[in-house]
Amino acid sequence: MKELIDYILQFGNLNQQQIDLVLSKASTLDLPKDAYFSEAGRIPSQVGFIVEGVIRGCYYNNQGEEITRCFISENSLVVDYVHFEANTSSSEYLQACTNCKLIVFSRQHWEELSRIIVGWDNIKNKMVRLCMYQKSRKGPVISQDATTRYLEFMQNYPSLINRIPLAFVASYLGVTQQSLSRIRRNIR
Incomplete structure (x- = not known):
């Protein structure tokens, strides 16, 4: 407490x-x-x-x-x-x-x-x-491309990316899980 x-x-x-x-x-x-x-x-x-x-x-x-x-x-x-x-x-x-x-x-x-x-x-x-x-949703602006939204997510929530299911991250970013996997692969 x-x-x-x-x-x-x-x-x-x-x-x-x-x-x-x-x-x-x-x-x-x-x-x-x-x-x-x-x-x-x-x-x-x-x-x-x-x-x-x-x-x-x-x-x-x-x-x-x-x-x-x-x-x-x-x-x-x-x-x-x-x-x-x-x-x-x-x-x-x-x-x-x-x-x-x-x-x-x-x-x-x-x-x-x-x-x-x-x-x-x-x-x-x-x-x-x-x-x-x-x-309040201070997250992705849908007019941004998905990669930019993901990079901003990682900046805003650095400790969460390995703790929460990727399905929730994809939902938050407004992309499919497949798109998110592709984005993550391209960033590495």
Whole structure:
């Protein structure tokens, strides 16, 4: 849980009593590869912090194709916060690309922290802004050629390329797996 506290303290100060309270509201979750942290059509019920592993945000387009929108890895919050906050059904999936270890807060415990800790809302808002920025698709611009998109992916996510299935990378880049294999071969 040290990773979570180190993360939180980047955004504001808490005394030991407040830190202990935050830890008392958190629990751990092992999320196996391919399991969902939250699903489209359901109301997100928890906020997570990734200790180990990678989670991807994805959705299905009008043609029923699965589109990977983002990757979220260690030392990051993971939540569909817009729908979590509004208590409405999500339109995307948050799925484990690898086995993941998370620290999670239920909706009730997350909201209790705001009521009990003076200044928590300020810290929470900063964490959520960073989470939403990380989830916003800052990835490939489809007008770029596929090789450029792949090179930018490697620059933006250098630690992920050997950790996640190539099918997810291809989906994120908007290319087929065969095209991705060809691009990778040509770069070497």
